Amino acid sequence: MKKALAFDIGGTKIYSTIIDEEGKIIADIDKFSTPKTIEGIKDVLKKQIGKFEQDVDFIAIATAGAVNNENTAVIGSTGNLVEGYYTIDFQSLSSKRVFLENDANAAAWAEYKIGASQGSSVSVMLTLGTGVGGGIIINDRLLKGKSGAAGEMHFKMYPDKRRKCTCGSWDCFESYASGTALKWDAEEALNNPDVTTYDVIDGVKNCDNKMIEIFERWQRDIAIGIMGLANLFDPDCVVLSGSMAQFVDIKKIEDEVNKDIVTAPTSVRLATAGNYSGMIGAVLLGAKEVK
Amino acid sequence: MKKALAFDIGGTKIYSTIIDEEGKIIADIDKFSTPKTIEGIKDVLKKQIGKFEQDVDFIAIATAGAVNNENTAVIGSTGNLVEGYYTIDFQSLSSKRVFLENDANAAAWAEYKIGASQGSSVSVMLTLGTGVGGGIIINDRLLKGKSGAAGEMHFKMYPDKRRKCTCGSWDCFESYASGTALKWDAEEALNNPDVTTYDVIDGVKNCDNKMIEIFERWQRDIAIGIMGLANLFDPDCVVLSGSMAQFVDIKKIEDEVNKDIVTAPTSVRLATAGNYSGMIGAVLLGAKEVK
Structure with missing residues (x-):
């Protein structure tokens, strides 16, 4: 072997x-x-x-x-x-x-071969960490694009320049769905530049209503991005991985995505390949x- | 034959x-x-x-x-x-x-076989008409998804429910990039429910500054949507077809898309398959x- x-x-x-x-x-x-x-x-x-x-x-x-x-x-x-x-x-x-x-x-390929998206004809994987990564598999092949760079999660969440993205552009999905984005959401909501991603996570655990509201907004933005991806790719499933994925309510995101989908309902899953x-x-x- | x-x-x-x-x-x-x-x-x-x-x-x-x-x-x-x-x-x-x-x-397949996207390993086609249609071709195959419905241009332009889309959801690309969307842009800007898509097109031809501003906003929204698609698919080209495509400034949209792209520059083209x-x-x- x-x-x-x-x-x-x-x-x-x-x-x-x-x-x-x-x-x-x-x-x-x-x-x-x-x-x-x-x-x-x-x-x-x-x-x-x-x-x-x-x-x-x-x-x-x-x-x-x-x-x-x-x-x-x-x-x-x-x-x-x-x-x-x-x-x-x-x-x-x-x-x-x-x-x-x-x-x-x-x-994404590991999830497809030994993890959460096994057997999918089309699957989208998002890694929610400091940034947001993406991997898309279609008919047993990684979507690479003409240069190899496909799967960049830099589609816009707003068209009117609100939040600078790490890529140099504005308002990309990454800048609303990453762990860093959750910090930015909290900074804006609390007017406090020192609040951290983990302050929000801890706040949610401790039933702090303000922190829950901030977290819910972040989670809704993730669902909104996934809805767009689901309408474009009509995937069997969308897999969430990365350090932030453990905190999201997978079922709630799946319901939100499928509520307004125009293709066919998709399955949102937590990564399992480790x-x-x-x-x-x-x-x-x-x-x-x-x- | x-x-x-x-x-x-x-x-x-x-x-x-x-x-x-x-x-x-x-x-x-x-x-x-x-x-x-x-x-x-x-x-x-x-x-x-x-x-x-x-x-x-x-x-x-x-x-x-x-x-x-x-x-x-x-x-x-x-x-x-x-x-x-x-x-x-x-x-x-x-x-x-x-x-x-x-x-x-x-x-999209006609464009790939006899039209503007011939020879592309990855291409995205948008039909800009009363609505917005989409067709995506990857490695000589139409992207169909698990149910056949892939390529729906219903990703969000705003996350906060501003404009109802014909699909029943809110703020999809279609509702900002279609011919109907141009009418809606004009309605909002002029506070006039009777203004038509063609009033805007005629206004632009007659150098009416307000109409030009409305048209430019619409065209910028199209470019913003294409930028997201280009970062996801890393396509050789994006082809614009449909009754509204003739009015857009293809070169300007291409420049706008490539200014902030994170993958590799793409080519925006007018459909040629008729x-x-x-x-x-x-x-x-x-x-x-x-x-």
């Missing part, structure tokens, strides 16, 4: 382990703080590759940022990684094939490509 | 002609007012089928409303056709195979299915 040395490269942490072609994690999970320089990131990768390369068939990397259709390079800048990250020649770090995919795309679904998905995708 | 008797069934008119499998129209275009009863619609179809059935290999129908994945039936109600339209058993009207597809999907692209696309799609 093929196996791969897997990485998940995010803005704050790099994870690494060995995963087999069925998606089973077969080694310890190594964890590193993401270096703030390109050389630093390359050093982390090189050290791991040096240790484990001989034991695996290929290297699979789930990374922040859009990945090209050849799965060899990151295209363009990624907000929360070091400037110039996309210039890294990942293949040069190993003699084995290095397979890259965007982290949200990879996680915290390392990015690495698992990258390995499952890579295993199809690497002979 | 295969040929088909084609129909385009819309809210006000039914068109019919004969088209060959290369998309060439090889007979006169017949035109009927759409009857207001199911029996009336069936009579129009039956009369044409009786006349031409023996000359063709199959029947191809581009119709308002979502069409199932088997291309045999309309699913659910369609706003501007008679109540219960979806109960029509189209196959019972002919001894030849009757192939159905949604009109916007069919027109007024009968729905019928042509239905025949081209049907020809793949009918042996």
Whole structure:
């Protein structure tokens, strides 16, 4: 059975382990703080590759940022990684094939193969974390688009420039549905720049009505975005993953989405492929490509 | 060469002609007012089928409303056709195979095969008319979704219930980007319920500043919707068709879309497959299915 040395490269942490072609994690999970320089990131990768390369068939990397259709390079800048990250020649770090995919795309594939969207002809996955990631699978294929960057959850929630998005544009779904967005909602509602996402979550747990109202607005915005996606893709299901997904009321969102849907009712589900679904998905995708 | 008797069934008119499998129209275009009863619609179809059935290999129908994945039936109600339209058993009207597809999907396929989006790996088509239709083609396949209804342009432009959409929900893209939406924009801006879409178009032609402002708002809303679609699908191109497409400034919309795009720049184009692209696309799609 093929196996791969897997990485998940995010803005704050790099994870690494060995995963087999069925998606089973077969080694310890190594964890590193993401270096703030390109050389630093390359050093982390090189050290791991040096240790484990001989034991695996290929290297699979789930990374922040859009990945090209050849799965060899990151295209363009990624907000929360070091400037110039996309210039890294990942293949040069190993003699084995290095397979890259965007982290949200990879996680969506893991959900499709071993998680919550198994058997779906069309599925949409949203990762609700610091930002919002997206991965769309149609007829057993990841939607990549002409450049590889498809699935960006940057459609507008307002047309009239209210809230700056991290992407440089205004009012994208990400800027209303992310964990950071929940903080912004609270800042606006409470006129307090110091309130945090977790203040809201704690407030909801403690039945604070104001915090509940803020949370409900955030959750309704997520439902409104999903409704649009459901009308575009007519998916079997929409899977929610990421650190913020555990806090939402899945059933309530599903009801809200289906109340006004013009296609056919869809199913909203919590992700089940676990915290390392990015690495698992990258390995499952890579295993199809690497002979 | 295969040929088909084609129909385009819309809210006000039914068109019919004969088209060959290369998309060439090889007979006169017949035109009927759409009857207001199911029996009336069936009579129009039956009369044409009786006349031409023996000359063709199959029947191809581009119709308002979502069409199932088997291309045999309309699913659910369609706003501007008679109540219960979806109960029509189209196959019972002919001894030849009757192939159905949604009109916007069919027109998108015609653009892909003989029109403006030829050669695109991913393309999105919008028909800007009384309403807004959509057809999305990914890797040589129409995006149909689990039920066949994908490509509905009912994502929200506002999350806070401002304008009722014809679909029953609120603030969908359709209700800001259609010809009717331009009338609504004008009604709101001028506080005049009698102003028409064509008053605005005429005003723009006559350099009326207020009408230009109304038109620009409408056109900006179209660009904002396309930007979201471009970030989701990363398409080679977005094709605009329908009666309103002729009035928009394609280059301006393309610039607006690409200014803030997070994927990769896309091309916005005017449709070129002509007024009968729905019928042509239905025949081209049907020809793949009918042996």
